[in-house]
Amino acid sequence: MNWLENIRVVLVGSQEPMNIGAAARAMQNFGISDLWLVAPEPRVRQDLVHHPDGSMAYRLAVHAEEILDNLKMVETLGAAIANARLVVGTTVREREIYTGAMVSPRTMAQRVAQVAPQGKVALVFGREASGLTTDEIDLSQLIVRIPTSPKQPSLNLAQAVLLLCYEVYGAALNPPEPAKAQLAEQEALKQFFDDLREYIFRIGFADEKRLPYAIRRFRRLLHKADLTPGEVQFLRGFLHQSRWYAQHGKRP
Template sequence: MSEPLLERVRIVLVEPQEPMNVGAVARAMKNFGLSQLYLVNPHPRVGPPWAREAYWLAVHAEDLLDRAQAVGSLREALEGVHLVVATTGRPRELYPAPLVPAWEVPGRVLTVAGPVALVFGRETFGLTNEELDLAHLIGTIPTAPEQPSLNLAQAVVVFAYELYKAALGGSVEAREELAEVAALEALFDDLGRYILEIGFTDAHRHPYAMRRLRRILHKARLSPGEVQLLRGLLHQSRFAMGKKHG
């Protein structure tokens, strides 16, 4: 198995509330070769320092908890990341990125030549629309309609298993150079201002328009050079419009 493939994967928990869930996540990660755990604004009863209840459930994964990083925002957890997979079990009117089942995630993730992140939401209501906007891919776990919800550790173990199984096969190579999250978000900031300036949309419909545009551009899996090209196009277009009306 190619260990570096899994070493680049971050598991990000957004505002976890239960210490035992965090411990169970650490154990699931250790079961399947994952080692990077980030917690975004964890509840005070979770830590840091991590609650003893978390260590009770982190059987043989205490070292992973010891190295876990607590950060104040999702963007901070995604610094340096080249691909973000957000997980959700809730239907939405419009997803800002392609929607794929858990077993298709490894083929999209492990080919990326850089850090990747799998983001899991709160135990109570998952991820907000604004947090989903940061994702390049939305991963789902099909479940029986009689009991559709999974707890946090269950969701992590499904994705971790799929990643481990793909890496175990040894046929995946990390060759794809994708732009970092920060570069993509700078592009979306430019694009968001631009579509307002040209009257493509108005302030009320702007979030919906941007989610559709995000979805289109995420399908393209943009490289750093392509992001620079598109930002340059927007800047030059804005400059040309200013000269025309100046």
């Protein structure tokens, strides 16, 4: 179960300090301690600096104060997931097309248990009022929608964190065989998709209006491939050489 230390909970745009504390307590219940906040609302920032007196987050983080003491705060989701080998996004919205595979919490946990021995896995949760944006969800290889009653489909943020941490902990108790191939980190994937965006625009495959749609389709295709670091480097080399050839018309 040592790989539980590689599980990172990422909360994007958090609005309520109490939810931060309750989420930390849920993480502590299931042996997960790496908490990152992405661009939290000012009231959250202010609350956290009021520790030990007057902080609602610390009041709710019963026996999990250390997680709040050591949390990381960054301004972009990209910074929070840069070294992750697998990103799991969460959503309450039902859509037909996502760039990542839509899976159940239990299926997600099994995949996390395969990848986490390699390195960091990020579980990403969105804003209390609106969740993750489409662009944020597109950074995920796996997407989880927790089944709930139609009468009340939306979960409290801390409840969602608890449920996914519970499933991951359950998978840690009886883990599947680890993944055989090491997955590329998100920073390498970002660099590749940046190269790809420039490439398909320059060759006229998509204009500015259709470029985001084209990139989403490529993401959907390539997320299925579970690219390794070497494969990402190979693809970037292919793009660079193709661009050079298109400009010079001959081999170097």
